[in-house]
Amino acid sequence: MEIDYKKIKVIGFDADDTLWVNETYFRDAEIEFGKLLSSYETINKIDQELFKMEMKNLDLYGYGVKAFILSMIESALEISNHQVSTKTIEAILNIGKNMLNKPVELLDGVEEVLKTLSKKYRIILATKGDLLDQERKLEKSGLTDYFHHIEVLSDKKEANYSKLLNHLDIKPSEFLMIGNSLKSDILPLVNIKAHAIHIPFHTTWAHEQVSEAETNGKAYKTINTLTELLKILN
Structure with missing residues (x-):
């Protein structure tokens, strides 16, 4: 099934293992x-x-x-x-x-993608984890200026995303989430009628793994690299 991204106005990015190694x-x-x-x-x-x-x-x-x-x-x-x-x-x-104290190692194409997409879309960071640690990594990354809003969530469930979109006055149909975790970055968004694109990382924490049955019939796209986003969204 072909997914139409023409209505997208805001793009959310996960941080760990989507923008940088974690x-x-x-x-x-x-x-x-x-x-x-x-x-x-x-x-x-x-x-x-x-x-x-x-x-x-x-x-x-x-x-x-x-x-x-x-x-x-x-x-x-x-x-x-x-x-x-x-x-x-x-x-x-x-x-x-x-x-x-690890250095922040950006994944391939991150800055090019954010720089290009931020000219056309509002870009937000939606990540979970320890607030101080995520703020530290973001500062080290040099990517802060590309984001209109930065949110460190306690969890990434449907309710968390719905609350975030309501707070920022974003319609689910106009929101696209990019991330490496099907459980945290993709399925919750699809379930609230938003869009999501999955970019797998080579290793996934056991807690973030999902079964094939959980993904059956769910409308989302999977790509191999961040730079593929530019072909899809530009």
């Missing part, structure tokens, strides 16, 4: 964490227990590196039966600090 750093951190706890459990079991802890804590801590650090510490205590050393706890904290 999930790769979490995967690297999980490997480091597994090595630190390897005397207590197998790497596979450590990965499973950490993910379970993240899901358990999601409503309390939300998303982002700081929430991840707290879940790593709590997992370390649980996996080791509270035998983990203070030195290991310090090493876990350092994993998190290193993540927070």
Whole structure:
């Protein structure tokens, strides 16, 4: 089914793994964490227990590196039966600090796409995660001036997007969301009658994965690179 984008006036962009690299750093951190706890459990079991802890804590801590650090510490205590050393706890904290201090690595074509599209459309950033961390990354990215509005959401469900569009007086039919997560950036928008374009990233957090059944019959487009947007929207 061909999708008509002629009515689009506002384009929203996700940030992590859409504009810049993010999930790769979490995967690297999980490997480091597994090595630190390897005397207590197998790497596979450590990965499973950490993910379970993240899901358990999601409503309390939300998303982002700081929430991840707290879940790593709590997992370390649980996996080791509270035998983990203070030195290991310090090493876990350092994993998190290193993540927070990572340079912002823009994905290919990001600035070209934002520069071009901002001449024709209102551009907004709609991301989730820790406010301070996302503000830091945005400042480091050098992309701030391309956005008419920046919103760091506590979550990306239909209600969150509806509230954002109402607040900015944007009709769903005139809004297009761009992102790498089907669960967070695509399906909620399609469900509120807005538009969405999916740009997959090479790695996806398990929590963001969806089944084929959830995407069946949903009207959205998938492209391989950000620069393909220029062919679709110009």
